[in-house]
Amino acid sequence: MPYDSHDALPLLPANRAPLAPEFPWPGGNRAAMFLSFDVDAETAWTGKDPNRYDELVCMSYGGFEARVGVRKLLEMLRDLGLRATFFITGWSVEANPAMAEAIVRDGHEIGHHGFHHLMPQPGDPRLIEEVDRGLDTLKRRLGVTPKGYRAPSGESCEELRVLLKQRGLLYSSSWRDDVRPYRHLLADGSPGLVELPVTMTYDDWLYGLSHRYSPRPMMPKEHVLSIWKDELDETRDWGGMVTTVLHPQCSGRPMRLRLLREFLRYTQGYRDVWITTGEDIAAHFAACEAAGSGAP
Numbered sequence: 001m002p003y004d005s006h007d008a009l010p011l012l013p014a015n016r017a018p019l020a021p022e023f024p025w026p027g028g029n030r031a032a033m034f035l036s037f038d039v040d041a042e043t044a045w046t047g048k049d050p051n052r053y054d055e056l057v058c059m060s061y062g063g064f065e066a067r068v069g070v071r072k073l074l075e076m077l078r079d080l081g082l083r084a085t086f087f088i089t090g091w092s093v094e095a096n097p098a099m100a101e102a103i104v105r106d107g108h109e110i111g112h113h114g115f116h117h118l119m120p121q122p123g124d125p126r127l128i129e130e131v132d133r134g135l136d137t138l139k140r141r142l143g144v145t146p147k148g149y150r151a152p153s154g155e156s157c158e159e160l161r162v163l164l165k166q167r168g169l170l171y172s173s174s175w176r177d178d179v180r181p182y183r184h185l186l187a188d189g190s191p192g193l194v195e196l197p198v199t200m201t202y203d204d205w206l207y208g209l210s211h212r213y214s215p216r217p218m219m220p221k222e223h224v225l226s227i228w229k230d231e232l233d234e235t236r237d238w239g240g241m242v243t244t245v246l247h248p249q250c251s252g253r254p255m256r257l258r259l260l261r262e263f264l265r266y267t268q269g270y271r272d273v274w275i276t277t278g279e280d281i282a283a284h285f286a287a288c289e290a291a292g293s294g295a296p
């Protein structure tokens with residue numbers, strides 16, 4: 001909706017989500033980690049400008065995912081005995097089917113991440129096609145009907161919230177407004193998807209990937225570990241959840257993978273942080289919700 005002046009802005013949006021209800025984590029756990037990866041591959045670069053397709057070194061940043069990054073991350077997850085969620089763009093699945101099939105073969109969850117990695121914008125006529133082509137590709141190529149959706153470039157709008165519900169998605173992981181799961185309320189007052197909120201703290205892109213289109217300083221392991229541990233420690237004290245937003249073209253690089261392995265081992269050392277997929281956390285939330293407050 002266009003606002004022709006700041007005076008037209010309502011004080012509170014009608015779609016504001018309610019506070020997250022209290023409920024226990026399962027298995028006596030004190031907190032949760034939603035371990036998730038965003039497999040953008042080349043669409044990380046073409047999503048914002050299709051002309052980059054012909055800039056072959058730029059594209060090769062994304063190509064690292066299929067050639068090396070995903071394979072090394074899958075090896076690491078196998079070694080640690082962890083199951084994760086991989087949000088994949090439809091284009092990446094079409095272009096790199098063996099990479100996507102390897103993720104499925106290892107038993108990880110596949111989530112929807114758009115088709116061309118277009119940032120959802122209100123009123124964009126490509127919004128529906130971006131969702132439907134992504135769904136079609138995951139079904140046709142991988143036999144997967146995804147339960148979860150993560151918005152490319154982390155943006156959303158009311159049309160998208162309604163569309164995802166209509167298409168049968170169960171949870172979203174894009175918003176930044178809580179440290180616990182909650183359910184969206186759509187503008188018409190009806191319930192929307194479960195939200196598994198994200199914090200930028202665990203977006204590896206911020207610390208470990210620099211390019212002329214995305215210039216950032218690279219941070220050393222000790223620096224990033226310090227940030228990641230502090231966020232986890234305090235979130236655990238709060239009984240909340242942390243959500244990782246890890247990109248194989250960043251965290252699949254040798255130094256970054258070493259950092260991630262150390263952090264995941266640190267998290268496992270707690271023994272009371274539930275490290276799992278989005279579908280598991282969303283299902284637990286829905287069961288608690290159906291049971292009223294408390295455990296299902």
Ligand SMILES: [Zn+2]
Nearest residue numbers: 038040152153
């Ligand atoms: Zn992405």
